[in-house]
Amino acid sequence: MVGVRGARVTDFGRTTLPYCSFVRPGEARARVGVGVGTDVVDLTAALATRRHAYAGLFAAGSLDPLLAAGPRTWHEVRTYVAANLSALAEHQVPASGVELVLPFEVADYVDFYASEHHASNVGRLFRPDGDALTPNWKHLPIGYHGRAGTVVVSGTPIRRPSGQMRERDGTIAFGPTAKLDLEAETGFVVGAGSSLGEPVPVESFDQHVFGVCVVNDWSARDVQAWEYVPLGPFLGKSFATSVSPWVVPLAALAGARIDPPRRDPDPVAYLQDDEPWGLDLELEIAVNGTVVSRAPYSEMYWTPAQMLAHLTVNGAALRPGDLFASGTVSGPGPGQQGSLLELSWNGSRPVTLDDGSTRAFLLDGDRVTIAATARLAGGRRIALGQVEGQVTS
Amino acid sequence: MVGVRGARVTDFGRTTLPYCSFVRPGEARARVGVGVGTDVVDLTAALATRRHAYAGLFAAGSLDPLLAAGPRTWHEVRTYVAANLSALAEHQVPASGVELVLPFEVADYVDFYASEHHASNVGRLFRPDGDALTPNWKHLPIGYHGRAGTVVVSGTPIRRPSGQMRERDGTIAFGPTAKLDLEAETGFVVGAGSSLGEPVPVESFDQHVFGVCVVNDWSARDVQAWEYVPLGPFLGKSFATSVSPWVVPLAALAGARIDPPRRDPDPVAYLQDDEPWGLDLELEIAVNGTVVSRAPYSEMYWTPAQMLAHLTVNGAALRPGDLFASGTVSGPGPGQQGSLLELSWNGSRPVTLDDGSTRAFLLDGDRVTIAATARLAGGRRIALGQVEGQVTS
Structure with missing residues (x-):
């Protein structure tokens, strides 16, 4: 999963909550992020810190495990993020300062x-x-x-x-x-x-x-x-x-x-x-x-x-x-x-x-x-x- | 990588040495094999036992790592197998007794x-x-x-x-x-x-x-x-x-x-x-x-x-x-x-x-x-x- 410095981030509303995969400056590994405004919430870090039950889904930094987890999990993760946006702000970074990479491995x-x-x-x-x-x-x-x-x-x-x-x-x-x-x-x-x-x-x-x-x-x-x-x-x-x-x-x-x-x-x-x-x-x-x-x-x-x-x-x-x-x-x-x-x-x-x-x-x-x-x-x-x-x- | 009980094995000559991925009865994990006659040499087991430098290529039981390793490695592995067929016979099992699975993950x-x-x-x-x-x-x-x-x-x-x-x-x-x-x-x-x-x-x-x-x-x-x-x-x-x-x-x-x-x-x-x-x-x-x-x-x-x-x-x-x-x-x-x-x-x-x-x-x-x-x-x-x-x- 390689990528290049990605597109400028559009300003996302607080109910859109799109997912991405991103790399912080100086790091090699990717993280999963959620877009809020022009920022990215580092979901990989946030869920690991909080020992969230779904932290494992985000550890690899790609959306692949979340995709495979199915609709019930998609709903639960989205609900959790929406309900905790303020608390998650400590893991928020400007999207313009990170590298956005291909968010999932394309199968067919x-x-x-x-x-x-x-x-x-x-x-x-x-x-x-x-x-x-x-x-x-x-x-x-x-x-x-x-x-x-x-x-x-x-x-x-x-x-x-x-x-x-x-x-x-x-x-x-x-x-x-x-x-x-x-x-x-x-x-x-x-x-x-x-x-x-x-x-x-x-x-x-x-x-x-x-x-x-x-x-x-x-x-x-x-x-x-x-x-x-x-x-x-x-x-x-x-x-x-x-x-x-x-x-x-x-x-x-x-x-x-x-x-x-x-x-x-x-x-x-x-x-x-x-x-x-x-x-x-x-x-x-x-x-x-x-x-x-x-x-x-x-x-x-x-x-x-x-x-x-x-x-x-x-x-x-x-x-x-x-x-x-x-x-x-x-x-x-x-x-x-x-x-x-x-x-x-x-x-x-x-x-x-x-x-x-x-x-x-x-x-x-x-x-x-x-x-x-x-x-x-x-x-x-x-x-x-x-x-x-x-x-x- | 799932599979079903595969095709009957054709009788392979000792210079053909085709590769497969197979599962032994009662096991869940796959192994990489080489076809000799109507048998399969368990390359995963053989190279692990001998602590061969390439043992890691076969540990996962799929051909994927070998494929990615490139032509020099392909040549070296094939040469090694051909030169050691008699010694490798201790890892040989009839192909009819194992399950042959999809040998590699198809990309495109x-x-x-x-x-x-x-x-x-x-x-x-x-x-x-x-x-x-x-x-x-x-x-x-x-x-x-x-x-x-x-x-x-x-x-x-x-x-x-x-x-x-x-x-x-x-x-x-x-x-x-x-x-x-x-x-x-x-x-x-x-x-x-x-x-x-x-x-x-x-x-x-x-x-x-x-x-x-x-x-x-x-x-x-x-x-x-x-x-x-x-x-x-x-x-x-x-x-x-x-x-x-x-x-x-x-x-x-x-x-x-x-x-x-x-x-x-x-x-x-x-x-x-x-x-x-x-x-x-x-x-x-x-x-x-x-x-x-x-x-x-x-x-x-x-x-x-x-x-x-x-x-x-x-x-x-x-x-x-x-x-x-x-x-x-x-x-x-x-x-x-x-x-x-x-x-x-x-x-x-x-x-x-x-x-x-x-x-x-x-x-x-x-x-x-x-x-x-x-x-x-x-x-x-x-x-x-x-x-x-x-x-x-």
């Missing part, structure tokens, strides 16, 4: 494709002669496995990948991607695992998923376009996927649950949901400080509960640390798309930054920040953390 | 598509109106990530998965797959990892890959056909992938290296290979004891060294325990295909078993065995182990 990583607007846009760009959506799109949440070993914490430099691509004249070239892109997504972190052969029904979502993080699924569009038929994206995605250092417990998002868009046609039984797991989140995307998009998660066609039910309906087992991401979040309006591919319409309408420069795709040195917020019933907006990364050559 | 699992014959057959069946091979096929070894968490050891029962599929009349159905298939593949087990951003060139293959296993990439063809556009196979594959309990060191296959088929057109520079990494292996597939195919690995278009170079050319990092499989091994002749999809031509020409019954695809209760052998220069054939699994409802 799955990326979905759950935004109708994004899928339609990509379909028009990649398959201009076909239908925007493939025939299966409204029947199941399309997804594929990505590379768990290249999931990195926010702040990790992103080296521009090289790969094969087909030029306009049909020749096959090899070199650095000319179409390096971001993808703003919401990630769902599985805690409690499941047994091989046992599907997880849509209503058991919150018994298995621990929380939410912010994901940038970096993409090399020219590599992807050449390689992805017939077995899907591979090297166009596998060079790096960045995640926020904070995992926000699902419990903190109870007030942000909303009805998802109406699904038409009705999906088959295992995808039918009575409990609403739409989420009123917004992902604000900035390139070098210029906000280029505010992508509304509320528009996602498939909910994370449906994604999990689909992922396991064939009996595939879950493990603690499985991460599944929503796919690029794009809304219907201008300035709501979660990728430069869509924002610049494959480069044909470059995006203008505050310094007057334009971007079709990312240049070396560009810094991408995706900051997530949730709007709770009543309208109050809470911060969920952010993921950032700078492109290097 | 990638499945390639490296047989031209297989890709052509699948193209004809899945895309009858298009070209058999996609335009990219001869330019790069196509691959995709699979689910590491559902890689299981030989002998694990395979529950028939359910999923969505499109009926002939266009309606969307959900239920148990009617087209459960096997795929005979060779798996390559990564030992030494690599750094993010650093491609592994084709000539460094044997500095990173530790050894070889046999893979059955179970597939639900009806689920796969409906879901795989545009992001590739997902639930049609992710319910289970079986691997042999034995990992044969690459060093044991030195005599089986052959020139791969001629590649036309010449691939781009990073895929050009001077050292031949074609392998003269055969995968013998049996259903309920009837041999239905003998698939020649010598026919594979892309070598495993090319697969590894491709997998990392975008800077994707390797971790110890990464597993990449060749994709289905199919030869050009009759009875050389590595899947029932091809052998029965999508069910239109069912395969007849010795008991007179026929199979388009697998039925509940069917037992599939894939046994691998290598032909060394000079013609001698050595056993590489086998993977088996029985279908349950």
Whole structure:
């Protein structure tokens, strides 16, 4: 579990209480922290000092043992922290003074494709002669496995990948991607695992998923376009996927649950949901400080509960640390798309930054920040953390 | 690391010396073993008793520490075992009396598509109106990530998965797959990892890959056909992938290296290979004891060294325990295909078993065995182990 100096901490409210893994200056070992305001409560130290029954869960400094402990323990730890915030202040340090590292070991990583607007846009760009959506799109949440070993914490430099691509004249070239892109997504972190052969029904979502993080699924569009038929994206995605250092417990998002868009046609039984797991989140995307998009998660066609039910309906087992991401979040309006591919319409309408420069795709040195917020019933907006990364050559 | 009673052990020659992880009756902890004949040498016990400098590598009973130790250690351990076989006999037990478990923790699992014959057959069946091979096929070894968490050891029962599929009349159905298939593949087990951003060139293959296993990439063809556009196979594959309990060191296959088929057109520079990494292996597939195919690995278009170079050319990092499989091994002749999809031509020409019954695809209760052998220069054939699994409802 290595990491680099992570993202700036967003100012967390006292009911959000996201978890992180962090390293104090001069120390080698990691600790588990809880975000309060712009500080981190050192939970590893606090529970050890107090000889708390759950101290052992935090001793290793990673979220892995907590994830595996299951929903009853998640609830008890969160309740304990919320009830003892004042007393725990003695273990509080400014987040800006510590190194935030990858908070859990990613077991399997799955990326979905759950935004109708994004899928339609990509379909028009990649398959201009076909239908925007493939025939299966409204029947199941399309997804594929990505590379768990290249999931990195926010702040990790992103080296521009090289790969094969087909030029306009049909020749096959090899070199650095000319179409390096971001993808703003919401990630769902599985805690409690499941047994091989046992599907997880849509209503058991919150018994298995621990929380939410912010994901940038970096993409090399020219590599992807050449390689992805017939077995899907591979090297166009596998060079790096960045995640926020904070995992926000699902419990903190109870007030942000909303009805998802109406699904038409009705999906088959295992995808039918009575409990609403739409989420009123917004992902604000900035390139070098210029906000280029505010992508509304509320528009996602498939909910994370449906994604999990689909992922396991064939009996595939879950493990603690499985991460599944929503796919690029794009809304219907201008300035709501979660990728430069869509924002610049494959480069044909470059995006203008505050310094007057334009971007079709990312240049070396560009810094991408995706900051997530949730709007709770009543309208109050809470911060969920952010993921950032700078492109290097 | 859990497992079930594993495959019967093939009779290993004294220069093959494959590794396994096994559990003695009545014990809970696993041990690392080396296969000799039909026995297992308990390397964990042997090296501990002798206070060998590498005893610590085997204490945990998994191959993970050995994999991570790198090529120099692999060589030293293999040399030590080969030189001390007689003395180690006191730690030898019949393999039939122990439980063979998953020998290493799978980090990332990638499945390639490296047989031209297989890709052509699948193209004809899945895309009858298009070209058999996609335009990219001869330019790069196509691959995709699979689910590491559902890689299981030989002998694990395979529950028939359910999923969505499109009926002939266009309606969307959900239920148990009617087209459960096997795929005979060779798996390559990564030992030494690599750094993010650093491609592994084709000539460094044997500095990173530790050894070889046999893979059955179970597939639900009806689920796969409906879901795989545009992001590739997902639930049609992710319910289970079986691997042999034995990992044969690459060093044991030195005599089986052959020139791969001629590649036309010449691939781009990073895929050009001077050292031949074609392998003269055969995968013998049996259903309920009837041999239905003998698939020649010598026919594979892309070598495993090319697969590894491709997998990392975008800077994707390797971790110890990464597993990449060749994709289905199919030869050009009759009875050389590595899947029932091809052998029965999508069910239109069912395969007849010795008991007179026929199979388009697998039925509940069917037992599939894939046994691998290598032909060394000079013609001698050595056993590489086998993977088996029985279908349950």
